[in-house]
Amino acid sequence: MRQLIRYGVVGVVSNATIYFVYLLITYLGVEPKTAMTLVYIIGAAIGFIGNRKWTFAHRGDFSSAAFRYVLAHLFGYLLNFLILFTFVDRLGYAHQWVQAMAIMIIAGFLFIVFKYFVFRERR
Secondary structure, eight states, X not given: OHXXXXXXXXXXXXXXXXXXXXXXXXXXXXXXXXXXXXXXXXXXXXXXXHIIIIISOOOSOHHHHHHHHHHHHHHHHHHXXXXXXXXXXXXXXXXXXXXXXXXXHHHHHHHHHIXXXXXXXXX
């Protein structure tokens, strides 16, 4: 439960910041999927340090965890892209609301993947 709370704190701070950057750059004319790609990369890089050190207190091999982290985010990114493509491009929903919901969906997905795959404890 402690990890989930810490993950939530890291996630709320980083995702709120990244989401406002997303809104700003889409307001300035950047296409939503392009904007999501840019902020996703920035958010993932920031999140690795916070989640490895604080959320999961991972003491395992840095490079192995980093590789698994990149894989996890690759799937998270593809899921986010699919959500935007489906609900914005195909169904016509407002990208602002779709991305806000996608952030929550991806966050839940990534918590599970981080806990059991990326930063798993060796016994």
